[in-house]
Amino acid sequence: MTNARAWTLKQRPQGMPAHSDFELKEQPLAPLQDGEVRVGNEWLSVDPYMRGRMNDVKSYVPPFQLGEPMDGGAVGRVIESRADSHKEGDLVQHMLGWRDVATAPAAAFNKLPALGVADHQWLGNLGLPGGTAYWGLMDVLRPEPGQTLFVSAAAGAVGSAVVQIAKAKGLNVIGSAGGADKCAWVKELGADAVIDYKAQPVLKALYEAAPKGIDLYFDNVGGEHLDAAFATGRNNARFAICGLIDAYNTTEPTKLRYLARIIAARITVRGFLFTDYIGRMGEFYGEMGPLVAGGKVTSRETVHDGLDAMPDAFLGLFSGGNMGKMLVRL
Amino acid sequence: MTNARAWTLKQRPQGMPAHSDFELKEQPLAPLQDGEVRVGNEWLSVDPYMRGRMNDVKSYVPPFQLGEPMDGGAVGRVIESRADSHKEGDLVQHMLGWRDVATAPAAAFNKLPALGVADHQWLGNLGLPGGTAYWGLMDVLRPEPGQTLFVSAAAGAVGSAVVQIAKAKGLNVIGSAGGADKCAWVKELGADAVIDYKAQPVLKALYEAAPKGIDLYFDNVGGEHLDAAFATGRNNARFAICGLIDAYNTTEPTKLRYLARIIAARITVRGFLFTDYIGRMGEFYGEMGPLVAGGKVTSRETVHDGLDAMPDAFLGLFSGGNMGKMLVRL
Numbered sequence: 145m146t147n148a149r150a151w152t153l154k155q156r157p158q159g160m161p162a163h164s165d166f167e168l169k170e171q172p173l174a175p176l177q178d179g180e181v182r183v184g185n186e187w188l189s190v191d192p193y194m195r196g197r198m199n200d201v202k203s204y205v206p207p208f209q210l211g212e213p214m215d216g217g218a219v220g221r222v223i224e225s226r227a228d229s230h231k232e233g234d235l236v237q238h239m240l241g242w243r244d245v246a247t248a249p250a251a252a253f254n255k256l257p258a259l260g261v262a263d264h265q266w267l268g269n270l271g272l273p274g275g276t277a278y279w280g281l282m283d284v285l286r287p288e289p290g291q292t293l294f295v296s297a298a299a300g301a302v303g304s305a306v307v308q309i310a311k312a313k314g315l316n317v318i319g320s321a322g323g324a325d326k327c328a329w330v331k332e333l334g335a336d337a338v339i340d341y342k343a344q345p346v347l348k349a350l351y352e353a354a355p356k357g358i359d360l361y362f363d364n365v366g367g368e369h370l371d372a373a374f375a376t377g378r379n380n381a382r383f384a385i386c387g388l389i390d391a392y393n394t395t396e397p398t399k400l401r402y403l404a405r406i407i408a409a410r411i412t413v414r415g416f417l418f419t420d421y422i423g424r425m426g427e428f429y430g431e432m433g434p435l436v437a438g439g440k441v442t443s444r445e446t447v448h449d450g451l452d453a454m455p456d457a458f459l460g461l462f463s464g465g466n467m468g469k470m471l472v473r474l
Numbered sequence: 475m476t477n478a479r480a481w482t483l484k485q486r487p488q489g490m491p492a493h494s495d496f497e498l499k500e501q502p503l504a505p506l507q508d509g510e511v512r513v514g515n516e517w518l519s520v521d522p523y524m525r526g527r528m529n530d531v532k533s534y535v536p537p538f539q540l541g542e543p544m545d546g547g548a549v550g551r552v553i554e555s556r557a558d559s560h561k562e563g564d565l566v567q568h569m570l571g572w573r574d575v576a577t578a579p580a581a582a583f584n585k586l587p588a589l590g591v592a593d594h595q596w597l598g599n600l601g602l603p604g605g606t607a608y609w610g611l612m613d614v615l616r617p618e619p620g621q622t623l624f625v626s627a628a629a630g631a632v633g634s635a636v637v638q639i640a641k642a643k644g645l646n647v648i649g650s651a652g653g654a655d656k657c658a659w660v661k662e663l664g665a666d667a668v669i670d671y672k673a674q675p676v677l678k679a680l681y682e683a684a685p686k687g688i689d690l691y692f693d694n695v696g697g698e699h700l701d702a703a704f705a706t707g708r709n710n711a712r713f714a715i716c717g718l719i720d721a722y723n724t725t726e727p728t729k730l731r732y733l734a735r736i737i738a739a740r741i742t743v744r745g746f747l748f749t750d751y752i753g754r755m756g757e758f759y760g761e762m763g764p765l766v767a768g769g770k771v772t773s774r775e776t777v778h779d780g781l782d783a784m785p786d787a788f789l790g791l792f793s794g795g796n797m798g799k800m801l802v803r804l
């Protein structure tokens with residue numbers, strides 16, 4: 145191999161991104177410097193937060209640069225090392241995705257503990273989505289057994305983990321998903337009730353599923369889902385805002401008819417980011433590792449094959465085409 | 475006096491209320507029962523939260539009943555008592571407003587401590603609006619000296635107290651108000667910057683007043699103000715939602731363009747009610763009493779005279795016609 149191939153951002157999208165926004169480029173592989181490691185990527189992640197990085201807006205992660213390789217979560221094996229810490233064959237997780245071969249100082253590549261889980265789980269239940277689910281639930285929502293939790297996009301990578309962790313913690317769980325197949329899977333995951341948001345208004349279905357209202361809301365969607373949570377939030381309800389996928393590809397504002405209930409019901413709403421918990425990965429692995437290895441938290445993946453398929457996989461996040469975690473296998 | 479006069483709710487308004495929604499009725503004064511007290515009201519309060527009570531919707535205070543006397547904050551003096559706890563001439567605060575004479579068991583009438591403040595302050599800085607300002611700031615926002623606070627409707631009864639308490643606590647305070655007169659008063663109260671929301675877009679003005687963003691937001695308004703707070707909220711910003719007056723008289727949803735910043739900036743938004751702090755009135759009087767008596771927290775009142783003027787006073791809350799606390803003097 146003499147060249148690496150990487151996806152670059154060709155132009156910044158307005159609204160929904162398209163294939164024409166991406167360009168695959170080749171780059172020669174320079175000899176390794178002292179302290180550097182080269183990794184052959186085996187799994188690449190696409191995640192909704194990447195849409196924000198396509199805009200030229202300062203946020204919690206810097207925007208992608210035009211013409212430059214994009215990046216994101218990846219799992220691979222060391223193919224060459226000039227660092228004592230890493231040796232050929234080591235399994236690593238890192239942020240130099242959207243490419244087939246990653247070269248960087250050794251510190252960029254996290255060697256993974258032996259938890260007895262499949263390699264791609266490091267991009268799923270033991271990676272960004274699983275960690276987001278875990279911390280949003282355990283640190284932001286801080287549930288008590290018996291409380292009623294509503295989680296939107298419950299068939300997504302984050303939502304499916306939320307459903308299962310919440311059931312393991314003794315909660316009454318209502319999930320929403322789009323379409324009968326996804327809803328059936330969410331039910332299999334253990335949800336007590338499932339709302340098909342494509343088949344009925346969310347608010348009406350949520351009232352039926354939780355006649356006494358909800359105590360906790362884990363939001364991946366925003367919009368109509370968030371409004372329904374305001375409408376049904378019980379006194380002192382807590383909302384964790386993880387994602388607002390309804391808002392990512394539109395210039396239309398979010399419309400809330402029931403926002404005023406935040407006062408009457410003394411609702412607390414908090415946004416959060418997985419990256420704030422990076423210092424607590426040991427705690428996360430310690431709880432989540434056994435849940436995943438023991439089959440208490442399972443997953444489905446929607447897998448695209450080959451680097452060429454990266455844009456397909458990414459765009460699929462916004463068309464509702466994926467069940468569980470969306471991945472690209474190289 | 476043989477009859478009492480009380481305002482009743484004639485019909486439930488859609489959108490903005492009107493004079494035709496109210497009807498003044500006379501009721502004969504029955505002889506007092508053992509344990510009852512009769513109070514001659516001297517000051518009556520009108521407050522935005524009463525708008526919600528005109529709807530037939532369960533909320534934190536029950537709806538007004540059609541054809542029945544309305545109620546709300548009032549200050550008066552005991553004119554007759556058949557309870558040992560209360561004697562003629564005692565100054566009391568109570569919730570049997572919207573009428574000239576109130577009759578009830580003694581426990582309904584709170585005897586007021588001697589804090590050296592004007593009688594009407596018990597409906598203002600030492601009453602519902604002052605307490606709302608105090609607890610929203612001190613318990614929900616929990617400010618640290620040097621932080622930047624934005625408060626909407628800063629010339630209102632709650633907002634003007636927020637500005638002054640916040641300055642006493644060492645904050646950088648930006649207030650919004652509608653029109654030059656109100657803005658000048660907010661500046662007099664000590665605000666470091668004032669935004670005239672009738673003269674310019676709130677967001678643009680807020681960016682100029684706080685180029686580094688805001689740490690705290692005390693919301694009385696919602697809508698465009700709340701959206702501007704989301705746009706300018708710094709990391710870990712905290713919002714206290716006290717009122718959403720923009721939403722009370724409309725069926726239009728609140729439109730938020732910058733809601734997604736709740737995630738990137740890890741913003742916490744919490745609704746709250748003064749009534750949750752009723753058990754801590756001693757603490758509130760202990761801090762706020764000296765601030766009011768010593769002139770650190772001042773007030774203006776917009777006073778209407780006579781029971782007949784109650785609807786005028788109430789409707790004035792929604793037309794932006796009042797500076798400071800809106801009161802009716804009997």
